[in-house]
Amino acid sequence: MSQKSVLAEVKQVQLAVELILLGARLQFLEAEVGLSRERLIRLYKEIKGASPPKGLLPFSADWYMTWLANIHSSMFYNIYCFMRTHDDGGDLQALIKSYRLYLEQADLPEGNVVLDFTRAYTMVRFFDSGMLQLNSCCRCNGEFVAHAYDDKHDYVCVLCRPPSRAGKVRNSDKPAQPRRTARRALGRPGLTAGLAGVALGCAAAVG
Numbered sequence: 012m013s014q015k016s017v018l019a020e021v022k023q024v025q026l027a028v029e030l031i032l033l034g035a036r037l038q039f040l041e042a043e044v045g046l047s048r049e050r051l052i053r054l055y056k057e058i059k060g061a062s063p064p065k066g067l068l069p070f071s072a073d074w075y076m077t078w079l080a081n082i083h084s085s086m087f088y089n090i091y092c093f094m095r096t097h098d099d100g101g102d103l104q105a106l107i108k109s110y111r112l113y114l115e116q117a118d119l120p121e122g123n124v125v126l127d128f129t130r131a132y133t134m135v136r137f138f139d140s141g142m143l144q145l146n147s148c149c150r151c152n153g154e155f156v157a158h159a160y161d162d163k164h165d166y167v168c169v170l171c172r173p174p175s176r177a178g179k180v181r182n183s184d185k186p187a188q189p190r191r192t193a194r195r196a197l198g199r200p201g202l203t204a205g206l207a208g209v210a211l212g213c214a215a216a217v218g
């Protein structure tokens with residue numbers, strides 16, 4: 012084996028490790044990483060200590076429209092648009108970098124991630140295939156994930172007009188204030204104004 016191919020293989024292993032740690036499913040790894048299925052499964056077991064789950068979950072585009080999911084999805088997709096425009100590392104690297112940045116900013120305890128990696132890349136595919144679009148909120152100018160062909164006129168986002176049950180915590184008598192909960196979900200308080208603003212507004216600024 013030549014030195015070049017050994018290096019190329021090491022890079023593929025590194026990529027696979029990075030993706031597995033982010034929560035990528037086996038189907039995604041097989042499509043994006045140049046390693047055999049057997050090696051990917053072995054890597055997966057070594058890293059996660061368990062076999063990869065079988066089958067892809069049947070995600071519907073409707074999932075991205077519920078209140079909390081829409082905030083997180085919109086935040087991620089705005090970061091992704093920014094990365095794809097400003098980073099020349101290709102679509103996969105843009106996906107990895109934006110997902111990392113999203114996790115960093117959402118700052119949720121482990122196991123409480125709202126938008127997991129599979130949902131994030133499924134959403135990118137939905138956008139690519141024209142099933143989803145970004146709508147600009149007429150109140151805050153943020154860009155939010157919406158169904159394709161939804162009326163963009165006078166669109167008001169889920170942060171400006173949260174549903175009445177938004178932010179209510181299960182098993183708790185004291186519901187959190189929707190807007191505050193939403194802000195917390197968007198990031199650490201100090202970063203909220205900056206990141207949420209930048210994240211949700213960048214598509215408009217960039218595009």
Ligand SMILES: [Zn+2]
Nearest residue numbers: 148151168171
């Ligand atoms: Zn708004």
